[in-house]
Amino acid sequence: MNDELVFHQFVRVHTGCASYLIGSENTGKCILVDPLIDTERYEPFLKEHSLKVVALVDTHTHADHLSGLRYFSSLFPQAVIAMHETAPTTFQYEKLKDGARLDDLISSSSFSIKVIYTPGHATDHISLLLEPPGPRNRLLLSGDCLFIGDVGRTDLGRGDNDLMYISLFQKLLSLEPSTEVYPAHVGAKHFLATEKVRTQIGIERDTNPALQVKSKKEFLKYMTEGWPPKPPYYEQVVNVNLGRISLTEAQEEVLRIEKEKPP
Ligand SMILES: [Fe+2]
Numbered sequence: 626m627n628d629e630l631v632f633h634q635f636v637r638v639h640t641g642c643a644s645y646l647i648g649s650e651n652t653g654k655c656i657l658v659d660p661l662i663d664t665e666r667y668e669p670f671l672k673e674h675s676l677k678v679v680a681l682v683d684t685h686t687h688a689d690h691l692s693g694l695r696y697f698s699s700l701f702p703q704a705v706i707a708m709h710e711t712a713p714t715t716f717q718y719e720k721l722k723d724g725a726r727l728d729d730l731i732s733s734s735s736f737s738i739k740v741i742y743t744p745g746h747a748t749d750h751i752s753l754l755l756e757p758p759g760p761r762n763r764l765l766l767s768g769d770c771l772f773i774g775d776v777g778r779t780d781l782g783r784g785d786n787d788l789m790y791i792s793l794f795q796k797l798l799s800l801e802p803s804t805e806v807y808p809a810h811v812g813a814k815h816f817l818a819t820e821k822v823r824t825q826i827g828i829e830r831d832t833n834p835a836l837q838v839k840s841k842k843e844f845l846k847y848m849t850e851g852w853p854p855k856p857p858y859y860e861q862v863v864n865v866n867l868g869r870i871s872l873t874e875a876q877e878e879v880l881r882i883e884k885e886k887p888p
Contacts, residue, residue: 745789
């Protein structure tokens with residue numbers, strides 16, 4: 626790894642939710658991607674590396690857990706909140722388009738962070754491609770589009786199977802096979818049959834059941850069969866994450882799901 630780049634994966638073990646920190650050792654600035662609400666999880670790492678959070682990015686409007694965007698925003702009022710331009714939030718944010726670059730935010734001179742619009746799981750879904758210099762593999766933060774051994778479900782109200790097909794087969798699978806993949810959910814606790822915390826595009830292309838289909842028709846069939854129960858209170862979780870319901874107004878059940886094990 627080059628000297629400047631700081632990259633770290635944070636996993637909430639009991640739910641499998643994963644979030645990421647991308648920072649610069651040189652500038653002391655970092656971006657949090659898909660931050661969770663338990664902000665204390667990140668504090669020791671930020672302190673150890675003397676990093677300041679300058680941007681908060683959600684890969685999409687989450688439906689299965691509360692987003693930490695606004696929690697961190699109160700701790701780091703100068704930090705920019707950024708999401709895809711179609712996210713229908715009630716709060717202001719920096720509207721990202723396909724192809725946008727985020728490395729300027731942390732004043733990085735040696736690596737780039739590019740937005741890839743990957744709708745399907747949700748209409749406002751983006752993935753982030755981190756490109757370190759030299760021969761090092763690229764890193765893809767794939768959100769809930771591509772998982773380890775599966776793909777994101779599309780039945781939580783804002784999904785689209787046709788768009789998911791394009792995002793997976795035309796966009797993500799066109800990346801170099803060596804690209805390392807870091808999803809927003811990892812591990813067996815999220816119904817995924819593996820404890821791994823990262824994968825590669827080439828491995829998923831060759832082994833992921835959702836990507837072994839022979840036709841789009843077969844893919845559409847895969848996307849509509851055999852999914853686990855929908856997460857509890859997901860509609861309310863979306864409304865909280867969009868700012869339509871304040872956290873104090875949210876039902877206790879919504880707050881409780883952050884602490885419970887998944888069904
Ligand atoms: Fe999601």
